[in-house]
Amino acid sequence: MFNIEPMINILIADDHTMFVDGMESILKAEADFFVTGRSYDGPSVVEFLKNNNVDIVLLDVNLPGMSGIEVCKEITANHPTVKVLAISMFNEESFVSEILNNGAKGYILKNTGREELLKAIRTVANGESYFSNEVTETIMKGLMNQRKASAKSSAFFPKLSRREKEVLKLIAQEFTTQEIADSLFISLKTVESHRSSLLSKLNARNSVGLVRIAMENHLLE
Amino acid sequence: MFNIEPMINILIADDHTMFVDGMESILKAEADFFVTGRSYDGPSVVEFLKNNNVDIVLLDVNLPGMSGIEVCKEITANHPTVKVLAISMFNEESFVSEILNNGAKGYILKNTGREELLKAIRTVANGESYFSNEVTETIMKGLMNQRKASAKSSAFFPKLSRREKEVLKLIAQEFTTQEIADSLFISLKTVESHRSSLLSKLNARNSVGLVRIAMENHLLE
DNA sequence: ATAAAAGTTCGGGTAAACCCCCAAAAAAAT
DNA sequence: ATTTTTTTGGGGGTTTACCCGAACTTTTAT
Structure with a gap:
C-alpha cells in the first residue's frame, strides 16, 4: 500500500542539540515527514542544501557563525524551491520582519506546542505561510507603531549602512x-x-x- | 515479566512548549522513564510536587514567574528526596553556581545530545551528580578567576557604592x-x-x- | 578602639569626543 | 540613466571625558 501524500523532507537547523533531538522525535512519529538532516550552525545548512533534496528548513533565527537571517537570504537566492520555517526563542518584531524580508515562509516560537509545529510545517510545505498567534500580534503592534511614527522607544529601526x-x-x-x-x-x-x-x-x-x-x-x- | 529497575518519575519544567514536547518524545522511548508531569512556569512546579510522586525534575534555570533558582530552593527545602537536574541555554558561571548552591544535583546545557541527556538523568536518579563537560569547564574557569581575584569578565561582579x-x-x-x-x-x-x-x-x-x-x-x- | 580600606568630595591638565561647515568619488536605488 | 545614499575625508573649533593627585569622611577589619 502506497501513500499518495509525498514525503516532506525536512532539515532541522538549530545549535541546541537537545532541541534538535526533541524536534526529530516529534517529526519521526509522522508518516509523511522525513528528517533528512540536522545542522548546528549556519554554514553547514548551506553546505547540506548543495547535495541534498530538502523541502523545508526549520531554521533557528539565532544561529552561530552565520545568523539565521543570512542563511535564509542564501537559501532564497540559491534554492528558491526550499521553504524556510523560522523558529526562534524571541518574539521580537525586528527579528520577525527581517527574516520575512529575506524569504522565510513562516515564523513560530519555541514555546509553541507539538500540534502547532506539525500544522506549521504542513502549511508551509503546502506553499502557504504560517505564523503563531503571538507572532502575528507582534507584527500588528509593529505596524501600529510604525503608523504613529512617533520616535518613542523601539518603534522601527532606521536602516544602518x-x-x-x-x-x-x-x-x-x-x-x-x-x-x-x-x-x-x-x-x-x-x-x-x-x-x-x-x-x-x-x-x-x-x-x-x-x-x-x-x-x-x-x-x- | 517484571522489571527489576524501578520506574523513574520525571517532571519536565520549561516554558518552551516545543522543548517540553521534544524532551518528552525522547524520554518516552525509554522503558525505565515515566514523564509524570509538565510545567511551564515556576509556581506550577511547586504545586505539582505537593500532590505527585516525582523522582527527578528537569528544571529550566530561566523560568517565568518564579526563576528556576527559586524553584530549586523551594524543592530542596520541602522535598529533599526530589532531585533537580538543571537545564539551561546559558553556560554562565553565575547561573551554574547559584542553582548548585540551591541544591541542584546536575547541570546540563540545551545543546547537549539525547544520549547525554539520558545519561545525566540516570546518573542523577542514582544519587550522583552530573555536569556537561562545557559546564565543568566553566565552573573551573570561575574558580580560577576567583583565586586570581582579578576582575576580568563577568566572573563575579564588583560591589558598587x-x-x-x-x-x-x-x-x-x-x-x-x-x-x-x-x-x-x-x-x-x-x-x-x-x-x-x-x-x-x-x-x-x-x-x-x-x-x-x-x-x-x-x-x- | 584603632588602623586600614573604601567612599565622597574636588582642582588642574590633556586627549578624545563631538559639532559645524563642506565636498568629491563610489555605490545603490529608482 | 538619473537620483539618492554611502563612503570617504578636510579645516577648525567647543565641549566632554579621562588621567593624576589629594583632602576629608565613612565604612570595614582587626
Whole structure:
C-alpha cells in the first residue's frame, strides 16, 4: 500500500542539540515527514542544501557563525524551491520582519506546542505561510507603531549602512576613534563622520546612547 | 515479566512548549522513564510536587514567574528526596553556581545530545551528580578567576557604592557629566571621580564600556 | 578602639569626543 | 540613466571625558 501524500523532507537547523533531538522525535512519529538532516550552525545548512533534496528548513533565527537571517537570504537566492520555517526563542518584531524580508515562509516560537509545529510545517510545505498567534500580534503592534511614527522607544529601526554597523560594533567594544580608523584603514575624520550619522539616525546624544540602543535592539554580537 | 529497575518519575519544567514536547518524545522511548508531569512556569512546579510522586525534575534555570533558582530552593527545602537536574541555554558561571548552591544535583546545557541527556538523568536518579563537560569547564574557569581575584569578565561582579550606581545610571541615560553633577547637586569633578572609580572597578576603558557591562549584568532599570 | 580600606568630595591638565561647515568619488536605488 | 545614499575625508573649533593627585569622611577589619 502506497501513500499518495509525498514525503516532506525536512532539515532541522538549530545549535541546541537537545532541541534538535526533541524536534526529530516529534517529526519521526509522522508518516509523511522525513528528517533528512540536522545542522548546528549556519554554514553547514548551506553546505547540506548543495547535495541534498530538502523541502523545508526549520531554521533557528539565532544561529552561530552565520545568523539565521543570512542563511535564509542564501537559501532564497540559491534554492528558491526550499521553504524556510523560522523558529526562534524571541518574539521580537525586528527579528520577525527581517527574516520575512529575506524569504522565510513562516515564523513560530519555541514555546509553541507539538500540534502547532506539525500544522506549521504542513502549511508551509503546502506553499502557504504560517505564523503563531503571538507572532502575528507582534507584527500588528509593529505596524501600529510604525503608523504613529512617533520616535518613542523601539518603534522601527532606521536602516544602518554596512560601514555604520562596523563602526558601531567597534565603538561598543570600547575602541577609540583613532583605533577604529586604524582597524578599518580609513581616516579618523571618516570614522567621526560615521559616528555622527549614527548619532543622528539613532537619535542619540553620544556613544553611550548608541551602544545602549544597539544592545536594546540586538544589533551587536 | 517484571522489571527489576524501578520506574523513574520525571517532571519536565520549561516554558518552551516545543522543548517540553521534544524532551518528552525522547524520554518516552525509554522503558525505565515515566514523564509524570509538565510545567511551564515556576509556581506550577511547586504545586505539582505537593500532590505527585516525582523522582527527578528537569528544571529550566530561566523560568517565568518564579526563576528556576527559586524553584530549586523551594524543592530542596520541602522535598529533599526530589532531585533537580538543571537545564539551561546559558553556560554562565553565575547561573551554574547559584542553582548548585540551591541544591541542584546536575547541570546540563540545551545543546547537549539525547544520549547525554539520558545519561545525566540516570546518573542523577542514582544519587550522583552530573555536569556537561562545557559546564565543568566553566565552573573551573570561575574558580580560577576567583583565586586570581582579578576582575576580568563577568566572573563575579564588583560591589558598587550607592553614588557609583546613581552616576552609572545617569551615564547610561546619556547625560553629560555637568548634567549629572547638577542633578545630584555635586561638583563636576566629583562626578568625574565616580566615573573614574567605575571605569577601574568594571575594568572599562570608557563610558561605553560601563554601559555595556551594566546592561550585560542587568544593572540598569 | 584603632588602623586600614573604601567612599565622597574636588582642582588642574590633556586627549578624545563631538559639532559645524563642506565636498568629491563610489555605490545603490529608482 | 538619473537620483539618492554611502563612503570617504578636510579645516577648525567647543565641549566632554579621562588621567593624576589629594583632602576629608565613612565604612570595614582587626
